[in-house]
Amino acid sequence: QVQLVESGGGLVQAGGSLSLSCAASGLTFNKYAMGWFRQAPGKEREFVAAISMTGGSTYYADSVKGRFTISRDNAKNTVYLQMDSLKPEDTAVYSCAARMFTATTRGHEYNHWGQGTQVTVSS
Secondary structure (H helix, E strand, O other), X not given: OOEEEEEOOEEEEOOXXXXXXXXXXXXXXXXXXXXXXEEOOOOOOEEEEXXXXXOOXXXXXXXXXXXXXXXXXXXXXXXXXXXXXXXXXXXXXXXXXXXEOOOXXXXXHOOEEOOOEEEEEEO
């Protein structure tokens, strides 16, 4: 049974930083591309970042490019999202997702999802 468990969310002031983690189990982690998505209240889920199986390729939404960094440690079955220079509009529930082989920005193409972790950025 595949499980993705996010951690690291919380409350931070604008301009601050947070680091999210997503621990995966029940899958061959190095065969999966990983993505981070977010959903704010009343809004649709949106792509944040994705990383290839090996970590050699990364992809970002324009809104977070230059501020967020996705990385992975295949030895620990974990993907990370380092978020710097946070803005109030980054407030959302952040979820990680797994998809075999190829990274994509489209959420419906991911097979497995975590429960999400709340990130709140105060102004």
